[in-house]
Amino acid sequence: MQALTLPLLLMLCLFVVSIATSNAKEQSKPNIIILLADDLGYGEIQHLNPEGGKIPTPNLDALAQSGITFTDAHSASSVCTPTRYALLTGRYAWRTRLQKGVLTGGESLITGDRLTLAKMLKSQGYHTNMIGKWHLGMLFDDKHDKSEHVAIGTKVTEGPIDKGGFDQFFGFHHARQMNLLIKNQQVSEKITPVQMLPRLTQAAVSYIDSRKHSKQPFFLYIPWNSPHSPVKPSKAWQGKSGLNEHADFVMQTDNSTGQVIDALRRNNLLDNTIIISSADNGSSEKTSNAPELIAKGHYPSAHLRGYKSDAWDGGHRVPFFVSWPKEIFANSTSNQLVSLNDIFTTLSDLLGVNLANDVAEDSISFLPLLIGDDNDSQKAVVRNNAIHHSISGHFAMRQGPWKLILASGSGGWSKPKKDKANTVQLYNIDSDPGEQHNLADTMAEKVTELTLLLQSQVDAGRSTPGTKQHNDVAVNIFKN
Structure with missing residues (x-):
């Protein structure tokens, strides 16, 4: 074998060092998990509502205490679809064709040329996985959106893979199609609604277990089906709260959160994983049976007025906790105004990604509130x-x-x-x-x-500094 010359040896050493440095950078990127409850009011979590919250939520309480609690955090809308659009795109959904209500089917609200959170993170080397509820438009066999006669094996389009940019998907479209489980771009099973939350939890835990020895960082988006209707807590959780079925379902949702955190802990992934836990809007007055809960001393909206659907804060001020043991001070609190659409730019800021002018037009980074001094009063206002x-x-x-x-x-x-x-x-x-x-x-x-x-x-087509953009349709702020 021919001896290596000195220049060749130096080049080889530099190459090895370069690879090692690259791997070190790759490994140093935090994993990211977003947990999004469905119809979970500000007052449902005991950590936020110690006097008027009667539902035990030990796992969400512990998550909040392990990092920072935002007390003035808001979803982009008081209902489901527009909030999910804003979270994944950093853009208000009323800039699109959806001017009120939610989608039930059809083409996705996310257009093919729109940069999503998953696409941005994939460009930074992340493996991306969504487990849960999509609710942003979906077609079965490219031609319809009705689930009544959909067969196992049916192809799915306009979903998390082709429009969201995720590598993997396991879940369902919306609450009225909770009988269909979808894996990637195909209907894989038919189940009953009561089975959905356990199946999503199992899938999330299995995915985290599979990442134990991987050097690639991951992004796991878990939009739970609960405690949205149909309110179907598993048999083991029925009656647990002593309040009503909705409260039982909240307890089960809390337990699912705990299982995700336990999986991170046992795989030694917890320390360098950013966990963001929130909800898409406030509690539903009807499906939570709020009058019954209030009579028993539990206030789903805490001290706030209104519920899901409303312009009052009870409709859109939501629980919002961020935990990252490696960087964020435990037991921190911020009273600053933040929005779920801010997650996009916060994570791009963290990773040093420069976003184009036509990306995340309504997203403001709250990264300065997460790191550094834990005294919120000393930090500059990021969103006014x-x-x-x-x-x-x-x-x-x-x-x-x-x-x-x-x-x-x-x-x-x-x-x-x-x-x-x-x-x-x-x-x-x-x-x-x-x-x-x-x-x-x-x-x-x-x-x-x-x-x-x-x-x-x-x-302006945007609420952030930058070049003027355009709304997809005309927008009238004075609705009758």
Whole structure:
């Protein structure tokens, strides 16, 4: 064998060092898990509602205590589909064709040319997996979206693989199709709704177990089916809460979260995994049977007014915890305004990804709130305004302590849906978090100021600094 020359030996050494450095960088990237409950109100978690929360949530409480709790965090909408769109794209869904309500089927709300969170993370070397509820449009056999006669083996399009950009998918489309389990791009099984949460939990745990020896970081998005209707806790959880079935289902959701965390711990992955836990909107007053819960001392929306669907904070202020034992101080709290659509830019900021002007137009990084000094009062404000949206398409504008609602009532299902005495609502959230004292008549200038701010962000096609973008359709902020 011919002896290596000195230059060749040096080149070989540099190559080895380069590979080692590259592997070290790859391994140093944190794993990322996003847990998204379905219809879980701000007051459902005892950590957030110690006096008025009667449902035991030990795993979510422990997760919150292991990292940072955001007390003023909001979903992008008070219902499902638009929140999920904003989380995965960093863009408000009312900029698309979906101006109110949710999707049930058809083509995905996410267009093929839209950069998603999964696509961005894949470009940074992540393996991406989604386990749970999609609810962003889906077709079976490329031609219909009805599940009644769909056979096992049917091809699925417009879903997490082709439109979301995920490497893997195991789950279902939406609550009325919880009889169909989909694996990647094919219907794989027919099950009953009560089986869904255990199957999703099992799949999530198995996936984490499979990553134990992998050097590739992973992104695991787990949008649970629970505690959304059909409210179907497993037999082992029925009656556990002593309150009602919804409360039992919340307890089971908490247990599923605990199983995911236990899997990370036993595989020595917990320390360098970012876990984000939140919900798509507030509790449903109807399916949670909120009056029954309140009579027993449990307040699903805590001190907030309203429920799922509403423009009031009970519709869209949600539990929001971020844990990363390697970097985030335990038992931290932030009172700063944040939104679920901010997850996109926060993670791109963390990984040093420069986003194009037409990406994540409504996403603001809250990375400075996660790392460094754990004193929230010493940290600069990262977001001073946010736009809220109700199921009926009514807009609300939040800036600092002020909140303007361009609706006379709830904007959703809660009563009063309309209030003849008011055309708009203005609240000081700091002094009146329950939104009981409408100041619109006495503070007309503030109403005008917030209306103009809202209109400017709608017209700009973005709510962040950057080149003007375009909404997909015309957007009217003054809905009747």
